[in-house]
Amino acid sequence: MLRLLLLQVLASCLWLGHGEVVKSFASCSGFFYKNSPPSEALHPQNPAWICQRYNNQYHFATLYDRNRRIPVYSAYIYRPGSDKRPHTWWFVEPQLISKNNLKDMERESVLIDQHGFTIEDIKGSQAVLDDYKNLQNLDRGHLSPNGHQGSRDSKTATFTLTNIVPQDSDLNRGQWNIYESKTMTRKSQGCQTTYVITGAVPGNTYVASGRVNRPSHIWSAACCLVGATPTDAWGVIAENDKNQVENLKLGELEDRLTALYGGKKVTLFHSACPRK
Secondary structure, eight states: OHHHHHHHHHHHHHHHHTTOSBSSSGGGGGGSGGGOOOOGGGOOSSEEEEEEEETTEEEEEEEEETTTTEEEEEEEEOOOOSSOOOOOOOBBOGGGTSSOSOOSOBOHHHHHHHHOOOHHHHHTTSOOGGGGTTOSSEEEEESSOGGGOOSHHHHHHTOBGGGEEEEEHHHHHTHHHHIIIIIHHHHTTTOSEEEEEEEEEOOSEEETTTTEEEOSEEEEEEEEEETTEEEEEEEEEEETTSSOOEEEEHHHHHHHHHHHTTTOOOOOSOTTSOOO
């Protein structure tokens, strides 16, 4: 009996270690106001907590759904800069594949040519470039957009497939783009620090031969600070098949997400951020 118990404990430890990025956002908790991530109501069955690291630096944080191969949300600090959108390649997350010493996001070709992984190794844990080829009326929609980042490295880091969902093309290029590029600029005026969390509600359909979930909704929330005090907060949500964005108060967005997640209470920010 003791031997069987020891074997069960060992198996559990091996499972927990396999393909694990980090066990929490402890290394990059600064992307959340007061180091407080959203509630566990958003957690998928097989989550990965990713501190998105490029060029030996963290740029934002992502909760990733390994089974659906989409991010649940990405959290970042709104710091739009004058650098142009980088001409870059797309990255994947090596630490989702298996335990290894590669801490930075990397290109598929580098992982295959220089580190001995196969494309099947990569595909087992996350979306790959082939999943986003030849999609009809869908774009690679960023949750943490490059236009909300300041430095060239931070902009480049947003081009990882662990930060991407299949997003309706009209929405991505239309009203969602207006929100990202114009509404955020207007609403964040006067904010000294703006914390942002942008997410996707899993849908009932899949693309890429059933590999990648197509979200039913895209949403975003922001908490504005003047000095150390939250003075404003807001949210938006959009159905992922319509070119419409609904503007909400933070509390209204949390209530909407609570309903979409089956009644499990969703909180996105620390309680100090205004809900009304």
